[in-house]
Amino acid sequence: MRRRTTLLLAGLAVLLATTAGCGLGGGSSILPAEVSQPLPIPPLAPSTVDEAGRRVFSLDLEQGSHDFGAGEVPGTWGANGSGYLGPTLRAEVGEQVVVAVTNGADESTTLHWHGMHLPAQMDGGPHQMVDPGQTWSPTWTVDQPAGTLWYHPHPHGRTAEQVYRGLAGLFYLDDPGNAPALPDSYGVDDIPVIVQDKSFTSDGRLDFGTGASTAVGFIGDRLVVNGALGAYLDVTTQAVRLRLLNASTGRVYRFALSNGRPFDVIGSDGGLLAAPVRTTEVQLSPAERAEIVVSMTAGETTRLVSRPPELGARLSGTELFGREPFDVLELRAADRLRPSPPVPDRLADVPAADRGDAKATREFVLGGRTINKRQLDMQRIDESVPLGQAEVWRVTNPTSLPHNFHVHDGQFRVLSLDGAPPPEERAGWKDTVYVAPTTTAEILVRFDVHHDPAWPYMYHCHLMIHEDQGMMGQFVVLAPGETADPSMLVEHSDHTG
Numbered sequence: 001m002r003r004r005t006t007l008l009l010a011g012l013a014v015l016l017a018t019t020a021g022c023g024l025g026g027g028s029s030i031l032p033a034e035v036s037q038p039l040p041i042p043p044l045a046p047s048t049v050d051e052a053g054r055r056v057f058s059l060d061l062e063q064g065s066h067d068f069g070a071g072e073v074p075g076t077w078g079a080n081g082s083g084y085l086g087p088t089l090r091a092e093v094g095e096q097v098v099v100a101v102t103n104g105a106d107e108s109t110t111l112h113w114h115g116m117h118l119p120a121q122m123d124g125g126p127h128q129m130v131d132p133g134q135t136w137s138p139t140w141t142v143d144q145p146a147g148t149l150w151y152h153p154h155p156h157g158r159t160a161e162q163v164y165r166g167l168a169g170l171f172y173l174d175d176p177g178n179a180p181a182l183p184d185s186y187g188v189d190d191i192p193v194i195v196q197d198k199s200f201t202s203d204g205r206l207d208f209g210t211g212a213s214t215a216v217g218f219i220g221d222r223l224v225v226n227g228a229l230g231a232y233l234d235v236t237t238q239a240v241r242l243r244l245l246n247a248s249t250g251r252v253y254r255f256a257l258s259n260g261r262p263f264d265v266i267g268s269d270g271g272l273l274a275a276p277v278r279t280t281e282v283q284l285s286p287a288e289r290a291e292i293v294v295s296m297t298a299g300e301t302t303r304l305v306s307r308p309p310e311l312g313a314r315l316s317g318t319e320l321f322g323r324e325p326f327d328v329l330e331l332r333a334a335d336r337l338r339p340s341p342p343v344p345d346r347l348a349d350v351p352a353a354d355r356g357d358a359k360a361t362r363e364f365v366l367g368g369r370t371i372n373k374r375q376l377d378m379q380r381i382d383e384s385v386p387l388g389q390a391e392v393w394r395v396t397n398p399t400s401l402p403h404n405f406h407v408h409d410g411q412f413r414v415l416s417l418d419g420a421p422p423p424e425e426r427a428g429w430k431d432t433v434y435v436a437p438t439t440t441a442e443i444l445v446r447f448d449v450h451h452d453p454a455w456p457y458m459y460h461c462h463l464m465i466h467e468d469q470g471m472m473g474q475f476v477v478l479a480p481g482e483t484a485d486p487s488m489l490v491e492h493s494d495h496t497g
């Protein structure tokens with residue numbers, strides 16, 4: 001009976017969403033907060049190196065409580081005793097890593113390595129469920145450029161709420177041999193900035209409602225960074241590198257500085273850009289990352305804010321997300337700043353994205369809560385992609401809603417957005433791309449090394465309520481001679497991998 005009501009409500013939400021345009025079920029504006037808390041820095045996860053030379057981490061997931069700044073709030077999730085969010089994992093390119101993930105919570109979950117190039121069985125998608133009390137220990141070799149990845153749960157239908165409650169963290173990949181001179185002192189001038197919106201009930205609990213209060217899901221009225229309301233950062237160096245992660249379930253941010261001053265974008269989802277991009281604004285939809293370098297003068301205070309996002313024709317950010325701009329993080333420069341190196345002109349070797357490399361084109365049409373008119377079926381393989389073959393994926397959003405598109409197993413390149421080349425800050429390594437209403441995004445994908453006819457990877461909208469409602473598909477990567485074999489998925493779907 002309860003299930004039927006839930007289905008009915010979900011159906012109603014889809015109906016409301018797809019008939020939207022006039023009423024998008026507008027979200028709340030972010031309320032101003034008193035700036036009162038030093039920005040918490042997630043600890044670096046300790047690791048050991050085992051006899052086989054593998055870097056071993058442990059993540060103990062657990063439910064708890066957390067003080068966002070206005071008293072202890074129950075019902076949060078964290079890892080390794082944090083109560084909210086997990087530690088930052090850090091590994092080097094070429095290293096083999098192992099992460100022992102223990103589920104100490106009372107509901108099943110998974111942990112997905114968002115942006116990572118790795119075998120499908122290690123991916124932590126909805127097929128690698130970890131039941132309460134169990135430990136799952138995926139291992140892989142880091143084989144991609146240095147960059148700012150993240151991890152989060154991915155159980156089908158429960159991702160938005162578990163991320164909302166705090167299960168997420170960063171995963172830095174370093175390449176010391178090829179690192180340009182950039183601020184890199186963790187927590188000092190290299191700062192994780194995990195941005196999320198929240199709502200609280202009058203009696204001080206986390207409020208997520210049904211998670212589907214608007215056409216883009218939950219939209220909160222409070223802003224937290226690394227789990228803190230009203231956060232400020234004491235800056236002690238002339239330049240500070242902010243690693244921005246949009247870990248909200250549905251809100252889009254357009255980050256800027258309060259005085260409109262330019263900053264340098266140095267990295268996108270999966271790595272450094274070829275060269276810094278001087279700009280005054282950078283937009284991130286859910287799951288996207290950007291690394292920026294902000295220059296400061298001694299004694300000044302400036303604020304990182306979010307301005308009205310550019311969502312595409314006829315779509316108003318104000319209608320969806322309320323009034324903007326709002327404050328994200330106050331930056332307070334000390335009276336004396338230690339010198340920082342100037343941002344180098346060249347940052348990384350990013351190969352040209354050449355559509356001539358593509359051997360095939362695949363079409364993905366986003367619907368209300370579908371991709372190519374289908375909702376996720378965990379037992380169905382939607383696409384079989386040949387190993388090592390470059391392809392153009394054409395992702396079309398014919399709806400009136402904002403969507404983005406995320407592909408597992410590493411990084412892609414954006415070839416075009418609405419027929420035009422991508423802006424420079426989106427021309428590097430990406431794993432998630434915003435697709436504005438009535439436009440097409442073309443991306444260049446290629447899946448190397450890992451192939452498996454039985455275990456799929458996911459592609460999906462990363463507005464987490466859309467993903468939970470089935471806006472997701474599965475693909476396998478096949479070596480020559482292999483054919484997709486979904487037969488095991490029936491058994492695997494409810495077991496720990």
Ligand code: C2O
Pocket residue numbers: 112114152154287406408458460462
């Ligand atoms: Cu960030 Cu399929 O995930």
Ligand code: CU
Pocket residue numbers: 112113114115406407408
């Ligand atoms: Cu992912």
Ligand code: CU
Pocket residue numbers: 402403404461462463466467471
């Ligand atoms: Cu979507």
